[in-house]
Amino acid sequence: MKKYFALIFLLLLTFAGIITKAQEKQDGELYNTSNFTGLYLGGNASTNGWGFNARYAFTNWFAVKTGFERLTFSFNFDFEEYGIDYNADMNFKTGGVLLLADFSYAKNLYISTGAIFNSFNPKMNGRAVGDYVLNDIVIHAADIGEFSIEAEPKLKVSPYIGAGYQAFMGAARRLVFNFETGLYYMGSPDLKIESNGLLEPTSNPALGQEEYLENQFDAYKIYPVIKLNLAYRIF
Amino acid sequence: MKNSKLKYKLLFVAALIFFISGCGEMFDNPLKDKETGEDINLLIVDFNFFTTRMNFRFADIETGNPITNEVSISFSGENANDIVDFSGKKNNIYSTSESQIELTIDPNVEINQSTPFNYAVHVAVEGYESFTRGIQINSEGKKTYEILLSPESTDEETTLTGTEEDGSFVFSFAPNTKSGSLEDKTYEIKYKIAPDDLIKFVDYYDHPMFSSVEEAMAAYQTDPANFLKMTITWKTDFPMVIDRLYENGTEKMVLFNKLETGEFKELVVTGRRVADLRGGSIEQVAANLAAPEPDVFGFVKFENAGWKVLGTALSHQSLVFSYTLASASLDPLCPSGASIRFASNVKSSFSIDADIFDLAGNLIETTNFKGTFPESFTLENIPNVAAKIVFRNNNPGFKDIAPLEVSSLCSGSYEVEVDPADGFMEYQVVLKAFCKDNPSVALAPTYSGEIRIKNSNDPWQGIDMEGGVADVLAKENETYQIHFLWKENWETTEFRTEFDASGTYVNPSGSKVTSSYLDDGRIKMIIEHTFEQDVCNDLGW
Numbered sequence: 001m002k003k004y005f006a007l008i009f010l011l012l013l014t015f016a017g018i019i020t021k022a023q024e025k026q027d028g029e030l031y032n033t034s035n036f037t038g039l040y041l042g043g044n045a046s047t048n049g050w051g052f053n054a055r056y057a058f059t060n061w062f063a064v065k066t067g068f069e070r071l072t073f074s075f076n077f078d079f080e081e082y083g084i085d086y087n088a089d090m091n092f093k094t095g096g097v098l099l100l101a102d103f104s105y106a107k108n109l110y111i112s113t114g115a116i117f118n119s120f121n122p123k124m125n126g127r128a129v130g131d132y133v134l135n136d137i138v139i140h141a142a143d144i145g146e147f148s149i150e151a152e153p154k155l156k157v158s159p160y161i162g163a164g165y166q167a168f169m170g171a172a173r174r175l176v177f178n179f180e181t182g183l184y185y186m187g188s189p190d191l192k193i194e195s196n197g198l199l200e201p202t203s204n205p206a207l208g209q210e211e212y213l214e215n216q217f218d219a220y221k222i223y224p225v226i227k228l229n230l231a232y233r234i235f
Numbered sequence: 236m237k238n239s240k241l242k243y244k245l246l247f248v249a250a251l252i253f254f255i256s257g258c259g260e261m262f263d264n265p266l267k268d269k270e271t272g273e274d275i276n277l278l279i280v281d282f283n284f285f286t287t288r289m290n291f292r293f294a295d296i297e298t299g300n301p302i303t304n305e306v307s308i309s310f311s312g313e314n315a316n317d318i319v320d321f322s323g324k325k326n327n328i329y330s331t332s333e334s335q336i337e338l339t340i341d342p343n344v345e346i347n348q349s350t351p352f353n354y355a356v357h358v359a360v361e362g363y364e365s366f367t368r369g370i371q372i373n374s375e376g377k378k379t380y381e382i383l384l385s386p387e388s389t390d391e392e393t394t395l396t397g398t399e400e401d402g403s404f405v406f407s408f409a410p411n412t413k414s415g416s417l418e419d420k421t422y423e424i425k426y427k428i429a430p431d432d433l434i435k436f437v438d439y440y441d442h443p444m445f446s447s448v449e450e451a452m453a454a455y456q457t458d459p460a461n462f463l464k465m466t467i468t469w470k471t472d473f474p475m476v477i478d479r480l481y482e483n484g485t486e487k488m489v490l491f492n493k494l495e496t497g498e499f500k501e502l503v504v505t506g507r508r509v510a511d512l513r514g515g516s517i518e519q520v521a522a523n524l525a526a527p528e529p530d531v532f533g534f535v536k537f538e539n540a541g542w543k544v545l546g547t548a549l550s551h552q553s554l555v556f557s558y559t560l561a562s563a564s565l566d567p568l569c570p571s572g573a574s575i576r577f578a579s580n581v582k583s584s585f586s587i588d589a590d591i592f593d594l595a596g597n598l599i600e601t602t603n604f605k606g607t608f609p610e611s612f613t614l615e616n617i618p619n620v621a622a623k624i625v626f627r628n629n630n631p632g633f634k635d636i637a638p639l640e641v642s643s644l645c646s647g648s649y650e651v652e653v654d655p656a657d658g659f660m661e662y663q664v665v666l667k668a669f670c671k672d673n674p675s676v677a678l679a680p681t682y683s684g685e686i687r688i689k690n691s692n693d694p695w696q697g698i699d700m701e702g703g704v705a706d707v708l709a710k711e712n713e714t715y716q717i718h719f720l721w722k723e724n725w726e727t728t729e730f731r732t733e734f735d736a737s738g739t740y741v742n743p744s745g746s747k748v749t750s751s752y753l754d755d756g757r758i759k760m761i762i763e764h765t766f767e768q769d770v771c772n773d774l775g776w
Contacts, residue, residue, distance in 0.1 A: 082278075082676055082774075083776065133775075134774065135319075135322055135324045136319060136324055136325040137319055137341045137342070138343065139342065143284050143342060197283070198281060198283065199278055199279070200283060201279040201280065201281050201679035201703050202277075202278050202279045204679070204703070206663065206665050206702075206703075206704045207279055207665055207667060207703055207761070208761060209279055212275075213277075215269065216266075216269060216275055219265070220265070
């Protein structure tokens with residue numbers, strides 16, 4: 001199954017490349033004659049959070065940008081495991097400070113690369129809320145204990161690569177819209193498990209459960225980004 | 236310029252291919268084990284909500300050997316219904332043929348000195364006399380009770396001939412104890428049959444033995460030596476124990492000494508066997524011969540959760556009777572006594588058996604110290620006497636431990652230094668046990684286990700496992716068996732103490748074993764063992 005997803009993703013990129021090549025011919029002359037240099041300030045929404053950014057285009061072909069993104073959401077849910085009712089809070093946090101360079105190889109198309117000081121940090125805190133009926137006795141919820149599982153990226157400074165589409169709008173072409181897809185390489189996640197009560201061995205380093213789960217999740221090295229950005233050229 | 240752009244594009248495509256190839260595994264289900272494809276175990280759970288564990292060991296009082304016949308164990312008394320097995324089940328009877336059983340206590344029951352846990356244990360084994368003992372627990376923790384059972388085959392049988400005293404026929408019985416010297420006669424039991432009762436007795440054909448007192452007395456005069464013969468079986472030399480006594484309406488834990496148990500077998504009068512007392516009676520009277528006189532002396536009967544004192548005279552209206560004669564000291568026991576700390580220069584768990592003797596050499600209590608160095612233990616329900624604690628030295632991992640003399644069992648702190656035996660190395664054993672039909676949950680129990688070299692006759696080394704982790708001493712390059720008692724059966728697995736230079740386990744066994752060096756230089760072995768028993772079903776998982 002994973003191979004199919006990988007293949008589809010590769011095909012999409014190839015398709016984007018073909019379009020890029022076609023548009024390059026059409027827009028090349030116009031892009032060469034217009035001046036898009038200057039400082040752009042904008043806001044964006046992405047899978048890495050809401051944020052704002054500042055971009056300075058030194059030439060039509062090269063720009064640097066920085067920004068801040070943040071996405072946090074939390075939800076509470078109940079689940080049942082081995083006859084015990086648990087309640088858990090899932091707190092998802094991601095985002096970070098970006099430092100990127102854009103290389104425009106056509107008027108509307110660019111590649112972006114750089115790094116993010118990322119704050120990816122999902123955390124789940126759970127506790128037993130129901131008593132555990134163990135045959136003839138009852139273990140009260142308070143004695144069953146609590147747990148938390150937290151993930152942090154191995155690389156706090158994560159390299160980024162992306163490809164984007166930009167459209168300059170308005171009479172003075174000062175307003176720019178970007179659509180960008182890309183990937184952060186965060187390294188495999190570091191898991192931190194804390195638990196007590198009945199679940200205490202889950203976090204005991206001697207049993208190596210953290211390492212075991214890290215190995216199971218070590219394929220999740222990449223954070224996918226889909227980003228929409230709207231910016232205005234100040235000068 | 237064109238070449239330069241082409242280079243960048245090729246670089247971009249190469250980078251994308253690199254990333255995409257790295258993405259492939261993202262679409263694997265991380266909740267399936269990478270190696271086996273089975274569901275992973277997310278959680279590892281423990282029994283640590285059970286804060287008190289009670290290990291009952293059964294041994295032959297004559298030989299000291301473990302009893303491997305099926306043992307039935309039941310409980311009575313105030314807290315009997317709070318005793319459960321590790322699956323939380325309360326049973327009327329627990330059985331084992333493994334010479335020991337580990338049970339626990341409903342964790343919702345508070346245990347401390349002001350609310351002690353009171354119960355009595357009853358043990359029945361074919362070929363052994365039944366056993367009862369009242370037990371009080373004043374604190375949570377690990378408790379070990381060695382129950383010494385008396386084989387029925389060693390009961391002695393005596394035929395007594397009666398003599399006439401003050402108009403009654405009297406049979407005297409004062410067995411020698413221990414050394415067999417006359418000075419060791421510490422009590423005497425007399426059986427009395429009044430002539431008025433004797434003439435009521437009937438034989439097998441329901442014929443009275445005599446028609447009148449005069450006829451009976453005449454028969455006695457004719458042949459006094461063969462007039463009456465009473466046969467009883469009896470047993471003596473029981474160890475002292477801490478037990479519960481009901482005396483004058485109060486209940487207390489005391490130092491209790493069962494002096495003699497016995498059972499009536501037959502009564503023959505002028506060659507005819509008595510079949511029924513038919514309203515007559517046989518009096519049984521006990522007299523103390525020891526000095527100083529014990530606080531309590533007399534016949535006792537076990538009721539509910541302790542011994543009830545019946546007095547020094549019993550009247551039996553039936554030929555089916557047995558008796559227990561006992562003495563007890565009413566000196567108050569200390570609910571919480573001396574503290575003993577076990578320390579060692581090695582990291583290891585330990586299980587050390589010890590017998591506590593008073594200065595006269597009488598066994599007061601047998602106990603077991605189980606923990607991980609260093610660990611302190613506080614004696615409980617112990618008499619305020621000077622004592623010698625003699626360690627059995629039956630753990631091959633340790634050098635012999637010298638006896639510990641204490642000025643009082645009720646107070647003071649003592650330290651016992653334990654040295655590893657030659658050739659033993661320190662290891663850490665970690666157990667992750669899986670259920671055969673549910674690999675998604677693992678058990679890392681706080682539990683008692685034992686190890687020994689496979690196919691050896693060494694005694695089992697008791698180990699104390701907490702949350703699946705036990706520090707152990709073992710010899711290098713040996714295959715060890717490790718076993719845990721789950722209900723009636725041992726759950727057994729193996730590991731071998733042979734590793735390569737990097738600390739990697741080099742020998743396969745029935746279980747999956749991995750190893751690595753710990754920061755302190757020891758080798759840690761993680762044993763992944765799939766239960767052969769239906770542990771998960773027992774736990775409702």
